[in-house]
Amino acid sequence: MPIQTLVAGALPAIVAALAIFLQPVCAAQPVWPSKPVRLIVPQSSGGSTDLVARPLAQQLSAALGQTVLVDNRPGAGSVIGTEIVARAAPDGHTLLAIAASFTATPALHPKLSFDSERDFAPITVLSAFPNLLVVHPSLPVKSVQDLLALARAKPGMLNYGTSGAATGTHMSMERFMQMTGTRLVHVPYKGGAPSVQALVANEVQVNMATISTALPQVRAGRLRALASTGARRSTVLPELPTVAEAGVPGFEYASWTGLLAPARTPRPVIDRLHAEAVRAVNSPDLKALLAIEGAEPVGSTPAQFAAQIRLEIVRWTQLVKAAGIRAD
Amino acid sequence: MDLLTALLGNLAQGFVVAMTPVNLGLCLVGCLLGTLVGVLPGIGPTATIAMLMPITFYLEPTGALIMLAGVFYGSQYGGSTTAILVNLPGESSSVVTCIDGHAMARQGRAGAALAIAALASLFAGTVTTLAIAIGGPAIASVALLFQSPDYVAVMVLGLVAAIVLAHGSLVKAMAMIVLGVFVGLIGTDVTTGEQRFTFGIDDLFDGVGFVPVAMGLFGLSEIMLNLESRAQDGGLARLRDRLWPSRDDFRRATPATVRGTLLGIVMGILPGGGSTIPSFASYSMEKKLARDPLRFGQGAVEGVAGPEAANNAGAQAGFIPMLALGIPPNAIMALLVGALMIHGIQPGPQIIARQPELFWGLVVSMWIGNLMLVVLNLPLIGLWVRLLQMPYRYLYPAIIVFCCVGVYSLRNSMMEVVFMAVAGVAGYVLRKLGCEPAPLLLGLILGPMLEENFRRSLSVSGGDYMIFLQRPISATLLAAAVLLLAFVLLPGVRHQRERLRDD
Incomplete structure (x- = not known):
């Protein structure tokens, strides 16, 4: 990596670090974020969600003027980390970066301690693959x-x-x-x-x-x-047909990574996070990273994301019943 | 000749990359950190590498990999230190080192044990590095020969060999293995996704972790036993005249080291192999091969040299499938794949051709790192041994605090600490009953893998049990297991063991 990139990469972190130290001195600070933001990743470090969450956290830190810390809370098929966010204060200081399994979990674990729809405020789908x-x-x-x-x-x-x-x-x-x-x-x-x-x-x-x-x-x-398996051909293998094109019309499966906050997080906070997250996933750095994984940036609106979650939960519940899959 | 020239050319390129001041520095940082997390119980290389990942954004990919790799194999060196000194495995792969390493320490030979461990690790590291350099891709393809039935056979052989691990009653050893397998049943069933014995507790969904159980069974129960016996302060380190191993030690340790290294390389490249299972396997093998197996558990130097060589070889051999196939065989390698992907490098079959400086730079840096570690560790031995003279009232609380921090860091979860505490009490009770913890731990590792592969074999074969006898690898290994079992159950051997117990 050339030295310029190194400096450019380190700069946001330094700015963020300075921001923490200078904070008490600044008189006119915004109400949010008033302290470091925790981005919970209910997966181990190095997993596919983590790979998106870490550069995202770095860019959000720079944009928000507060450190965004990635907190890996793996376990129980993402249930443990998800639960932490469901119970966190809805003040925009705790966020969740999660994989598509989020919408399959309610169908598989009927006794969850949280409601995947009611307890979360969707912000955006970061990437799809x-x-x-x-x-x-x-x-x-x-x-x-x-x-x-x-x-x-x-x-x-x-x-x-x-x-x-x-x-x-x-x-x-x-x-x-x-x-x-x-x-x-x-x-x-x-x-x-x-x-x-x-x-x-x-x-x-x-x-x-x-x-x-x-x-x-x-x-x-x-x-x-x-x-x-996606709705469109993959950008990394453009010559390869989709399953639907190849003779199973209507078949579509795309995995995704999404950003959510606890339900009742104030609207302005959600909007600001949405704007910054969309900007981050469309930045050249993150786009290039996603491309290696065969993923593409999405950046859907909170309403679109909420609708997607609702639809997928219904769909998985039906499939799980029909196929007799159980995880609980 | 051409091959040799090519190899030398490649290694030369590797030296050019690895010897740059930045990369040498990163290698040293990685090794230092690795030694540190190795020494600190519970804090393992997985958590450390995970924490270091964000820093590697700012490094060149080769440098990043050199540093992270250093943490991993460095921890294999450090892990043996606490195992030998205070019977607390710093890493899961040093569990077996506790058995004879700590026995040596109790005899005042802690220095010799530490030196043997470091030198055996250096030997294993050097041979493994050479093996990667000469035959990386070829060795990797061996991993592809292994299918589920072959794993089943490996596990069966491993469980039978586990009986050999114990040095007391056979019945108790078997009971401990079975108990370990039972504990391993807790969690989500891989085949159906069904929850077993989790009682609705989320933290049990992924099963009971190996590390908290190992910490509790060995470390905490050791502390309890020592407190009970009201041993004299600093009584652990009754220093005898010398810190260096004797000529006899070297004579016994050398063949064990060679065997451990080979075992480590073979098992390290298999998925799920890592460095823990090879160390157990090496211990069983050394005990089986020894002319006087009764010395094992009483401070046999082979019981330190073999497993320490095996765990280091296993740790480094894990890089072979990760780099040459793009398939990480264990959690740490998966993390390293993640670290490379951050830099836009997708590990896979073409990486050696496309990124030769990365591959050869890493290979050479691993050898340099191993050398650094020995240079680092040998002078420290005197210091470590002196540390043991610290009064228990300072030493024990410190150990317990480090254990709690380390175990918490596994999943950032309090439950892991609770598991460790429960395992500690259980370990105390078991040891009072004359049951040894090592076979239990092996059952805990192998049991779930055995079940998973057994059921998978039958899924693949459509329920036909003959699949285990049709495949040459599994048939051979199963035959070996039967022979070993027959040998262990021979009346002569059993009587000898029972006589020992009665002494």
């Missing part, structure tokens, strides 16, 4: 149609790997099977990396893997990508 439908190269299928033909000819013969029961990779595959009337055997792994490794090793034949884990293997020719 499709999954990739990948198969082992030895499998004699070159397209989604080939795969469907093989799966229909020999029901229950093909195995598909996932990052775990009731994760996005599982849910998207369940929906795929539901819409195509096929049956493949579910083989869950503990996380995305082992599931992709098992596919490379040909222990399972199919995976609807997150794009960031599957992409390097596809590029190295160790896996064959059949389609991406």
Whole structure:
């Protein structure tokens, strides 16, 4: 990294640090933020949400004149960290950066201590990324149609790997099977990396893997990508059709990362955070980072985000009932 | 010849990258920090690397990786220090080092144990670095040969070998393994997502962590036992005349180190392998191979050298699949993948060709780092041993505070501290009953992995148990497990063990 970038990168942090020290001296300070803001990431450091949250926190720190601290609270499929935000004071000093599993959680854990709709004020969807439908190269299928033909000819013969029961990779595959009337055997792994490794090793034949884990293997020719799962083609693999284009009209699955605050956080605070977050995800730095992951910036409005959450909760609840998935 | 020239060229390029003042400095910082978190119980490399991630935004990717890698293997060195001195594993991978390392310390040979641990780690680090340099991609492909049934066979062999870990009653050792497997059942079932034995407590959804249990079973229970015996202040460090290992120590430690290193490399590249399981495996192997296994648990130097070599080799071998395949085999490697992605580098099969300066710079820096660590650690031995002469009324509260801070930092959760406290009391009771904690911990690690892979094998085979015998790797390993079990159950061996217990 050239030295200019280094300085430019360090500058916001220094400004933020100075701001903390100078704060008592400044007479006319805004009501919010009056102290460092905690951005809870209910995932371990280095996970896909964390990778977006950290540069976001850095840019928000510079924009708000207050340090935004990333606080990793992993555990129980994001439930533990989410709960902390649900119970936090709605004063804009506690925020939540979360993955798409947020909307699947209510369907899977009926006894949650919080209400995923009522207890949160959505701010914006930060980024969205499709999954990739990948198969082992030895499998004699070159397209989604080939795969469907093989799966229909020999029901229950093909195995598909996932990052775990009731994760996005599982849910998207369940929906795929539901819409195509096929049956493949579910083989869950503990996380995305082992599931992709098992596919490379040909222990399972199919995976609807997150794009960031599957992409390097596809590029190295160790896996064959059949389609991406989003509504539009992926910008990193523009030649690859979507599942809908390839013969399953209406199929769409996109994972996302979103920013939320506790419910009843004041409107002006939400609006300010929305504006700053949208600006941050569209900055060249974050855009470039997202591109490596195969993700794209979104920046939807709070109302759009709220509608999306409502829709997805309904959809996952129906799917979970139909497929008989349980996590509780 | 061409291969050799290519290798030398690559290593030369690596030296150019690793020897820049900035990268040397970062390597040193990483190793220092690693030693520190290794020494401090509970605070592990995972939490430290997670905390350092934001700083690496401002570094060059190679420098960032060099520093973070230093933290990881540095912690393997540091972790043995507290294990030997106060029977408190600084890292989960130094749990087995407690057994004979601390026994050596009690005999006044803490210095020798620490030196052996450091030198065994250096040897393992050097060999592993060479292995990565020569055959990184080839070794990585071995990981792809292993499928679920093979893992099942590895785990079965591991559990059978765990019986060997114990040096008292066989029945009690087996009971401890089973108890460990039971504790491992707590949490979310991988196959169905069902909650088991969690009683609706969110913090149990992910199961009971290994680190708090290890801290409690070893460290806290040790403190309780010492307080009860009203041992003399500073009585732990009865310094004998020398800090350096004897010639006999070296003679016994050398073959153990070599075996531990090989074991560490092989197991480190497998997913979930990390550095903990190789250290257990090495201990079992050394005990099995020893002509006089009765010395184990009484301060056998092989029981320090083998596992310490294995955990360091395992830690560094984990870089092979991460860099060469782009598939992180454990949580720490996953973090490092994250650190690289922040810099726009996607680890994967092409990384060695596309980013040679990153790959070779890292490889060479690991060797330099290992050297730094030994230079750093050997002079410190005298200081560490002196630390033990600190009165218990200062030493024990300090240890407990560090344990609590470290365990809290695992998930930023108070529950982890509670788990540690419960494990501490349980460890005290178990040790009063003459049950050893090491087999329990191995059951806790291997049990869930065994179950997961067993059920996955059957999913893949459509319920056909023959899958375990059809695959050559699993068939061979299962046969080895049966042989080992038969050997352990032979009347002669059992009588010998029971005689020892009655003494």
